[in-house]
Amino acid sequence: MVVKSQIKLIKSLRQKKYRIQHRMFVAEGIKTVQELLRSNFGVYKIYVTDSAQLKIKHHQGELISESELNVMSSLKNPNGVLAVFYFPEAKPVDFTDWLVVLDGINDPGNLGTIIRLCDWFGIRHLVCSPNTVDCFNPKVLQATMGSISRINVVYRELPDFLSNVGVPIYGAYMQGETIYKKEVSKTGILVMGNEANGISKEVEALINEKISIPQFGKETTESLNVATATAILLSEIRRDRIANPTRT
Amino acid sequence: MVVKSQIKLIKSLRQKKYRIQHRMFVAEGIKTVQELLRSNFGVYKIYVTDSAQLKIKHHQGELISESELNVMSSLKNPNGVLAVFYFPEAKPVDFTDWLVVLDGINDPGNLGTIIRLCDWFGIRHLVCSPNTVDCFNPKVLQATMGSISRINVVYRELPDFLSNVGVPIYGAYMQGETIYKKEVSKTGILVMGNEANGISKEVEALINEKISIPQFGKETTESLNVATATAILLSEIRRDRIANPTRT
Numbered sequence: 001m002v003v004k005s006q007i008k009l010i011k012s013l014r015q016k017k018y019r020i021q022h023r024m025f026v027a028e029g030i031k032t033v034q035e036l037l038r039s040n041f042g043v044y045k046i047y048v049t050d051s052a053q054l055k056i057k058h059h060q061g062e063l064i065s066e067s068e069l070n071v072m073s074s075l076k077n078p079n080g081v082l083a084v085f086y087f088p089e090a091k092p093v094d095f096t097d098w099l100v101v102l103d104g105i106n107d108p109g110n111l112g113t114i115i116r117l118c119d120w121f122g123i124r125h126l127v128c129s130p131n132t133v134d135c136f137n138p139k140v141l142q143a144t145m146g147s148i149s150r151i152n153v154v155y156r157e158l159p160d161f162l163s164n165v166g167v168p169i170y171g172a173y174m175q176g177e178t179i180y181k182k183e184v185s186k187t188g189i190l191v192m193g194n195e196a197n198g199i200s201k202e203v204e205a206l207i208n209e210k211i212s213i214p215q216f217g218k219e220t221t222e223s224l225n226v227a228t229a230t231a232i233l234l235s236e237i238r239r240d241r242i243a244n245p246t247r248t
Numbered sequence: 249m250v251v252k253s254q255i256k257l258i259k260s261l262r263q264k265k266y267r268i269q270h271r272m273f274v275a276e277g278i279k280t281v282q283e284l285l286r287s288n289f290g291v292y293k294i295y296v297t298d299s300a301q302l303k304i305k306h307h308q309g310e311l312i313s314e315s316e317l318n319v320m321s322s323l324k325n326p327n328g329v330l331a332v333f334y335f336p337e338a339k340p341v342d343f344t345d346w347l348v349v350l351d352g353i354n355d356p357g358n359l360g361t362i363i364r365l366c367d368w369f370g371i372r373h374l375v376c377s378p379n380t381v382d383c384f385n386p387k388v389l390q391a392t393m394g395s396i397s398r399i400n401v402v403y404r405e406l407p408d409f410l411s412n413v414g415v416p417i418y419g420a421y422m423q424g425e426t427i428y429k430k431e432v433s434k435t436g437i438l439v440m441g442n443e444a445n446g447i448s449k450e451v452e453a454l455i456n457e458k459i460s461i462p463q464f465g466k467e468t469t470e471s472l473n474v475a476t477a478t479a480i481l482l483s484e485i486r487r488d489r490i491a492n493p494t495r496t
Contacts, residue, residue, distance in 0.1 A: 109357070113473060113476060116472070116473065116476075118465075120463055120464065120465050121463075121464045122465040122466075180487045215370075216486050217370040218398065225361055225364065228361060228479035231479045232480055232483040235480040238462070238464050
C-alpha cells in the first residue's frame with residue numbers, strides 16, 4: 001500500500017512550485033517511463049500495476065492496485081505505471097548545430113509537440129523563456145511521448161541568452177522572407193513566439209532574419225499553430241542541409 | 249431565459265448521433281462563430297452574453313447570462329457566445345488541385361489542426377474515412393479556429409472513393425521515398441493514416457507512392473505526430489509548386 005505522505009508528495013508535484021522545491025517530477029504511461037528509465041534520469045520511485053509489471057522491469061518498481069494508481073494519477077485514463085524522477089542536470093548549450101528558442105509558449109500540448117519535433121529533427125537543445133510553460137508539466141510530458149529524455153530543455157532570460165550566441169538568429173513571423181526561397185546558415189537559432197502575441201519586443205530586437213511560411217489559402221485564416229509552424233521550419237532547415245551538404 | 253428544451257437540445261448535440269439526427273452542431277467562441285456566420289452555414293440559434301454582444305452582431309442573437317452560457321457550454325471557460333448551425337451541404341469533391349484523405353484519425357485535436365492546415369495551404373476538400381472523428385465534434389471545432397467554414401469535409405468509404413480518382417495517390421509512411429528529393433505531381437491525393445496503426449491494409453492497396461519525412465535525430469524516437477507530419481508534407485507539396493510553377 002502506498003503511504004499517505006507519498007500520495008501527498010506525488011499530487012503536489014502537479015504544481016510547478018513543488019516540482020521546483022523538490023527538484024522532482026512525475027511521469028506516467030509505459031512508453032514515457034520506459035524512455036526515461038533508458039536515459040540518465042535519476043529515479044526516486046516507480047509504481048506499477050500488475051498489468052504493466054512485465055513491461056516495466058526495474059528493481060525499484062513497487063506493485064500497486066489500479067485504484068491506487070487512479071488516486072495518484074493526473075490522467076483520466078492512467079496507463080499502468082507512474083514514476084517520480086529527479087530533475088536532470090541541465091547541460092551547457094552548444095552552438096555547433098541548430099537550436100530552438102521558445103519565447104513565451106503557453107500551451108502544454110504545443111511545448112510537448114515541439115520537444116518531440118526537436119527529437120525527430122536532431123535538435124539537442126531547446127532554450128525557453130521563463131514564461132514558457134514548464135517542461136515537466138504532466139500535459140507536456142504526455143505530449144512528448146518520451147522525447148523529453150533526449151532533449152536538453154533549459155529556461156533562460158532570452159535577451160541575455162541571445163546577446164552572445166555568435167550564430168544567426170532567425171525569428172518566425174507572419175511577415176518575413178519566405179523560407180522556401182531562403183538558404184539558411186549551417187548553424188543558427190530558430191526563435192518561435194507566443195501563440196497569441198508572437199515574439200516579444202525585447203527578443204525581436206535581437207533577431208537577425210525574419211522568416212515566414214507562405215500562405216496558399218484565402219487570406220482570412222489567421223495563422224498556423226506554433227507547433228505546426230515549428231514542424232515546417234525545422235523541416236526546411238534540415239532539408240536545406242540535405243540539398244547543400246557542404247555549405248557552411 | 250433559455251427554455252429547458254433548448255438546453256436539452258444543445259447538450260444532446262455534444263453527441264455525434266444527435267448531431268446526425270438533427271443535422272445541427274454547436275459552435276462556441278467569438279472567433280469560430282464569427283467565421284461561421286461569415287460563411288454559408290445556416291443559423292438555427294445564437295446565444296450571446298452581454299460582454300460579447302458588440303462582437304457578434306446578428307439579428308438572431310439572443311442575450312443570455314454568463315451562468316446560462318455555463319450551463320449550455322461544453323468548454324471549461326466559455327467565451328461569450330454559443331451558436332447552433334445546420335450542417336452545410338457537402339460539395340462534390342473535385343480533383344483539379346491536391347486534396348487530403350484521412351484514414352481513421354481518432355484525436356479531435358489532430359483533425360482540427362489538419363483542417364486548419366488545409367485552410368492555410370489552400371486545400372479545399374478533406375475526405376475522411378467513416379471511422380475518423382466527426383468534424384463537428386466540439387473539440388475539433390475548437391482546434392480549427394474557424395477554418396472549418398472554408399473546407400469541404402466529407403466522409404466516404406475510402407477503398408470505394410480512391411478506386412476512381414484519376415490522380416496519383418501518395419501515402420505517408422515511416423518507410424517511403426523521402427519527400428525532400430521527390431517531385432510530386434501537380435494534382436494528387438495525400439493520404440494520412442491512423443495515429444497508432446497508420447494507413448489501413450485496404451487503403452494501402454490503392455496507394456501509388458509511399459512517401460516519408462526523413463528523421464535526423466537518434467532512431468529511438470517513434471514517429472512524428474500525424475498533424476505535424478501533415479504540416480510538413482503539405483508544405484513540401486506547395487513549395488514544389490513554387491519551385492516548378494509550370495510542371496503539370
